Amino acid sequence: MEKSWIVDVPRDVYVQGLLGVYERTDASLLKDVFIYAYERSAARYAEVRQTLGDPDPFRLRYRDAIRQVISEVITQKLSPPAAKDHLVGYARQLPAPDQDSFINVVEAELLALHEGNFARYRVTPSQFAAWQAVWKEKA
Structure with a gap:
């Protein structure tokens, strides 16, 4: 499965979310995709931040x-x-x-x-x- 530009979101799920907005004016799936991606990104940031330590x-x-x-x-x-x-x-x-x-x-x-x-x-x-x-x- 191909990844989209959004963290850990499969491209097809992202495209389905976009189609929901454009074809049915329903942003609920796309909203869920962004929330999921945001949560994943925040978790990764916390891991990276902990690994890197405090800035000099x-x-x-x-x-x-x-x-x-x-x-x-x-x-x-x-x-x-x-x-x-x-x-x-x-x-x-x-x-x-x-x-x-x-x-x-x-x-x-x-x-x-x-x-x-x-x-x-x-x-x-x-x-x-x-x-x-x-x-x-x-x-």
Whole structure:
């Protein structure tokens, strides 16, 4: 049985619900489908949330700054030494107790960048590829 886009709802059940609305103006089956899907989704969210644990408060506090500095490193095609200088300069704007942690987080994020996660830093594939060539060459 083929799945629909709704969590754990067979496509045929979803289609029957839609047909009920369009052919008989009866939304009861579709309503049941959405309630079922919502409950399943909520249960999965609780499982995932429990598995992942609490978000890192430091990363939450500085998520915009982390995104900005990494985006700048990529769009400016900075080599590892230039990126380190840029990062240290950026970190100096932060409260002193947070500077080292910020540098460590950003460095770890830069080292973990790959084709599957660079989009979160709002850069284009061509910008990422150009930066990656410089980054690997100078590393």
